[in-house]
């Protein structure tokens with residue numbers, strides 16, 4: 446009975462966080478996103494009733510004074526707009542030099558133009574959440590799945606902290622975990638290629654290498670509608686023939702947790718905490734519950750230190766690096 450109650454609570458919490466996540470993109474949008482984060486323009490849209498929360502600011506976020514009779518709208522704990530007594534709204538900028546629109550007791554100065562939105566080129570929207578380009582970003586990667594019992598736990602934890610991961614998957618497992626793999630895509634994680642049968646490609650000829658890559662891309666596309674754009678070599682094993690026949694950027698890693706060998710959550714945590722820095726790519730595996738447990742421990746701690754968890758493609762995008770087919774990458778800075 447108690448267990449059922451806990452499950453119900455968990456389900457309610459998950460559905461709440463999912464609905465918040467899903468409602469977010471409807472409230473605001475980037476225009477000219479293809480021009481890149483620096484050129485994109487933030488468009489404030491009318492906030493639908495009930496979608497944004499009106500709540501007291503956490504102490505750490507109280508960088509501004511709220512005049513009486515005004516209310517502040519928060520998204521993901523960040524104040525985004527100020528509602529005036531007459532119902533009009535103004536965007537809030539958190540840059541230190543930007544003062545509040547009015548101070549209580551002083552006559553208000555109307556804004557120069559009614560339509561000018563507050564722009565902070567350092568805040569970008571990707572994967573259904575906001576990222577701050579000034580804060581460190583790392584790419585957590587999980588190989589050898591999909592495997593729903595572990596992968597769903599990893600996503601549960603990451604999504605609580607606005608994190609996204611990259612899953613390098615073995616093609617012949619994908620149909621068995623179609624629900625989990627669809628969740629990856631719908632929640633902003635990256636689905637990526639780890640061959641069709643986890644073959645060491647340095648032992649294969651060119652045609653077999655190409656077939657391993659293509660079959661995996663096809664099954665992921667068939668299940669999710671998304672064709673992977675990144676490849677990870679099983680075992681990291683490569684040679685010249687491999688590098689000439691992948692046809693996608695080859696993503697290796699610079700932080701190896703060795704989670705597959707130790708199957709020990711604390712050792713996996715120790716490989717990450719205090720070690721990772723901006724631009725790192727962390728290698729883990731989706732097959733072990735110890736890896737999910739480690740993720741549940743280090744993600745909140747790294748988030749508190751300001752780290753943001755991004756997909757490999759996001760890391761490349763926001764570091765301004767175009768990834769090239771058949772090139773090998775260990776980190777992206």
Ligand SMILES: [Zn+2]
Pocket residue numbers: 588589639643678679680
């Ligand atoms: Zn592997």
